[in-house]
Amino acid sequence: MSQDCIFCKIVRKEVPADILFEDNDMLIFNDINPQAPTHLLVIPKEHISTFSELDDAVLMGKIFTKVNEVSKAQKLKNYRVVINNGKDAGQEVFHLHVHIIAGREMSWPPG
Numbered sequence: 001m002s003q004d005c006i007f008c009k010i011v012r013k014e015v016p017a018d019i020l021f022e023d024n025d026m027l028i029f030n031d032i033n034p035q036a037p038t039h040l041l042v043i044p045k046e047h048i049s050t051f052s053e054l055d056d057a058v059l060m061g062k063i064f065t066k067v068n069e070v071s072k073a074q075k076l077k078n079y080r081v082v083i084n085n086g087k088d089a090g091q092e093v094f095h096l097h098v099h100i101i102a103g104r105e106m107s108w109p110p111g
Helices: 005-010 056-074
Strands: 019-021 026-031 040-046 079-082 097-102
Touching: 005 026, 005 040, 019 056, 026 056, 040 056, 056 097
Parallel strands: none
Antiparallel strands: 019 026, 026 040, 040 097, 079 097
């Protein structure tokens, strides 16, 4: 884990978060700066800076399975799943995270 990473601090319970799910591999919590009425973040507990650094297919499978389960549990019919990879793609926190965004009409391209 990174000492300075805000998401690592959430994993270590040094920073509070509205956690909806936690297991040995990941956390799911409400984004503190939501871009829609529902805006959840799914993060691995292990510090992985970007999606392109992820080399664990099992972990990614677990994350996307949980994205599907949580979306169903939240009764989300229409939602967007986003991973920003790198600064130019809009990544602001360099700890891999998956956004689940719902509750409003979304345009394409995003913006």
